[in-house]
Amino acid sequence: MRPRRGSAAFAAWEDGSMAWKSVLREEDLPEGVMAGAEAGALRVVLCRHRGAVHAYEDHCPHAGGPLSHGNFTDGRLICPWHAWEFLCETGAWGANPAVGLRRLPVKIEQGRIWIDA
Numbered sequence: 001m002r003p004r005r006g007s008a009a010f011a012a013w014e015d016g017s018m019a020w021k022s023v024l025r026e027e028d029l030p031e032g033v034m035a036g037a038e039a040g041a042l043r044v045v046l047c048r049h050r051g052a053v054h055a056y057e058d059h060c061p062h063a064g065g066p067l068s069h070g071n072f073t074d075g076r077l078i079c080p081w082h083a084w085e086f087l088c089e090t091g092a093w094g095a096n097p098a099v100g101l102r103r104l105p106v107k108i109e110q111g112r113i114w115i116d117a
């Protein structure tokens with residue numbers, strides 16, 4: 001999808017350095033919902049909590065479980081393999097905030113969610 005002329009994404013698209021990838025329609029990620037998506041070759045998990053969209057690499061730091069196949073409850077992403085819980089807003093593991101998910105920059109433009117990956 002071509003970015004809107006005059007936007008930052010358009011400038012990056014025009015000079016060939018674009019890293020932003022459109023991954024979902026904004027309406028497909030309402031409050032309290034989690035979704036998996038592809039950002040180029042990278043599998044990502046997105047969640048919306050308290051109105052804000054957050055994105056992370058879809059790879060649990062424990063043993064590589066696909067977080068997008070787990071659950072999303074009370075602002076926490078729950079891994080399907082061994083139930084580690086990560087805060088949607090920070091990606092931090094609930095039991096030890098020093099451990100966390102790899103966060104990816106997100107923006108919403110033209111009704112779509114974009115990830116810098």
Ligand code: FES
Pocket residue numbers: 060061062063064065079080081082083084
């Ligand atoms: S792989 Fe996610 S909790 Fe073990």
